[in-house]
Amino acid sequence: MEQPTSGAGPADEAGGGAEALGRPLPEGVRRRVIALVADAFGALTVSELPPQLRQYSRFTPTRRAKFAGNAMAAALEGDAAFRQRIGERLGQSQPELAGALEAGSPPAAADPLDVAAAAYVLRPADWVKLVEAAGEEVQRADAERADEEARRELEHLRQELERARAHTRAETERLRTELEAARKEAESLHRKLRSAQSEVKRGEAALRRSVAETEAVRTESAAQLSAVESEARRLKGRLGEAEAALEASRRAAREGRSVEDMRLRLLLDTVLDAASGLRRELALPPATTHPADTVDALEPGRMSPKDIAARALSETDPALLDQLLALPQAHLIVDGYNVTKTGYPQMPLEKQRLRLLGGLSVLAAQTGAEMTCVFDGAELAAPVLLAPPRGVRVLFSKPGVTADEVIRQLARAEPPGRPVVVVSTDREVADGVAKAGARPVASVLLLKRLSRV
Numbered sequence: 001m002e003q004p005t006s007g008a009g010p011a012d013e014a015g016g017g018a019e020a021l022g023r024p025l026p027e028g029v030r031r032r033v034i035a036l037v038a039d040a041f042g043a044l045t046v047s048e049l050p051p052q053l054r055q056y057s058r059f060t061p062t063r064r065a066k067f068a069g070n071a072m073a074a075a076l077e078g079d080a081a082f083r084q085r086i087g088e089r090l091g092q093s094q095p096e097l098a099g100a101l102e103a104g105s106p107p108a109a110a111d112p113l114d115v116a117a118a119a120y121v122l123r124p125a126d127w128v129k130l131v132e133a134a135g136e137e138v139q140r141a142d143a144e145r146a147d148e149e150a151r152r153e154l155e156h157l158r159q160e161l162e163r164a165r166a167h168t169r170a171e172t173e174r175l176r177t178e179l180e181a182a183r184k185e186a187e188s189l190h191r192k193l194r195s196a197q198s199e200v201k202r203g204e205a206a207l208r209r210s211v212a213e214t215e216a217v218r219t220e221s222a223a224q225l226s227a228v229e230s231e232a233r234r235l236k237g238r239l240g241e242a243e244a245a246l247e248a249s250r251r252a253a254r255e256g257r258s259v260e261d262m263r264l265r266l267l268l269d270t271v272l273d274a275a276s277g278l279r280r281e282l283a284l285p286p287a288t289t290h291p292a293d294t295v296d297a298l299e300p301g302r303m304s305p306k307d308i309a310a311r312a313l314s315e316t317d318p319a320l321l322d323q324l325l326a327l328p329q330a331h332l333i334v335d336g337y338n339v340t341k342t343g344y345p346q347m348p349l350e351k352q353r354l355r356l357l358g359g360l361s362v363l364a365a366q367t368g369a370e371m372t373c374v375f376d377g378a379e380l381a382a383p384v385l386l387a388p389p390r391g392v393r394v395l396f397s398k399p400g401v402t403a404d405e406v407i408r409q410l411a412r413a414e415p416p417g418r419p420v421v422v423v424s425t426d427r428e429v430a431d432g433v434a435k436a437g438a439r440p441v442a443s444v445l446l447l448k449r450l451s452r453v
Contacts, residue, residue, distance in 0.1 A: 056068040
């Protein structure tokens, strides 16, 4: 902002025209001058204003001072007429101050800034001295105020420093106390740690001794257990043999020759049924003994399972099974799980058994043949509670005995000449029962026949 430096003008009076300021107006005086001009600005008409200030005629004094300060200071310095009009408005608003300045004796109690601003506008005699004196006074006051503020700030800083020192001393003392306590605690922890390490080492040594002793005891116990198990197995075998012998002796004592009698009776029934069937097939009328019976000749043979097998039927044709079961006193022995796991292995064992036994019951009712179904007892977690279906004998192998062995025993138990048909795909079973005179057939043959039931 341009500072006015001279008071020369055509309208200067009272000997003030030749005076000029040797330095810029003090900032406080300059602000007071702009405030005086802004207040007196509103009392002038637009024609009385310098051209550069007319655009601010409608502004409030505060806005004029804010936006037109530089323009008003320049007009006041360069336009004597404008300065004279402002001086007239100042004389009207502050007549006492203006009169005292014109008389050359400004009031002693007046604000130096107001005196300097009024002197700059009115330009009385020695106005430059008044302005410079006011500036010096303001500077002195500012310096004193700054000095006072510096002293207060210094005192405040001293107090802050003292408080900081006190706080630092207290904090240092507290930290020293805490450090001492931490040092003591660390020493205590070190002692405890050394003691714990000693205890751990003693414990590890004891643990190693215990592990060694336990391992020795375990080895000895394992050896003793192995010996005991061997002895138990030997005794169990002898006990099984003794039980088997006892059971055999009891059965022999109880039945005597009932088994042989049963075999003979069953063979007799087979022969009689075969003869009756032969008579029906040959359409022979009932007859007693005839003379021709004494003639030496060959008697008609009876059909056996081998004769049926010799016919032109496929090994998987269900009609083959029907022909075999149509023989007199035919006995059908079924390897249960071999059939069910061939036909429907995805089903649970219980449902496999029920499905097979249901089909065999219907087949027994249709053919009248004796039927025995054997299941492997090793597959069972517990004894099976099962009501055998009508016409079907259901057997489970004993522990340690397979179903294959039970089937071979059943085939060997039959008298020679009785038609015995064994259903199993197991080649070992088929070969074993074939040696006993039975006719083996595949499981798929029975499954096809049962699908027609």
